[in-house]
Amino acid sequence: DVKVTQSSRYLVKRTGEKVFLECVQDMDHENMFWYRQDPGLGLRLIYFSYDVKMKEKGDIPEGYSVSREKKERFSLILESASTNQTSMYLCASSTTRAGPVNTQYFGPGTRLTVL
């Protein structure tokens, strides 16, 4: 079974703080993704990565950055948190090599509240 874990289930930060969200997958997937999930808006892609040290902007990258130094780990960084970044953040991974290709496996999510 693919396991995608996220460092925190709940996080409360103050406006202006730098926030790190960590995601780790154990299936040697080359693709990793960060989404935010908001009611009525569905899942919106923030950034994704298809290889170590590679990153691509998604649909809403403003205010975020990412880091992928190791294949299994993909970090989302909020350089200066703002209240409009209060949301549920989901990490996912997938592979295009073998097995159920392009099926994304999701972590449990991190609910971030910015005060």
Next chain:
Amino acid sequence: AQRVTQPEKLLSVFKGAPVELKCNYSYSGSPELFWYVQYSRQRLQLLLRHISRESIKGFTADLNKGETSFHLKKPFAQEEDSAMYYCALLIYNQGGKLIFGQGTELSVKP
């Protein structure tokens, strides 16, 4: 433009009634579509994908290229089907990127 539309935010049915969750897409290439489901307090997970042509938990979905639709259907809803459902479109040549719809909350009442 690449887009996935789920027109219903909330769908409420009684147990035993048929269910159809609508999904329409816009894509210039050959589409590959998925349905994902999120039960209460669980992580988002794959329900089914159109290339597998499978039935999962009694749900089926047929790709209709003429109508650019991929509606999810179940003949007899169960209370345990209550969840949030997302339709997703694979964007080729972009590292397995998916575009998700806005989601439909299905509520099955006893």
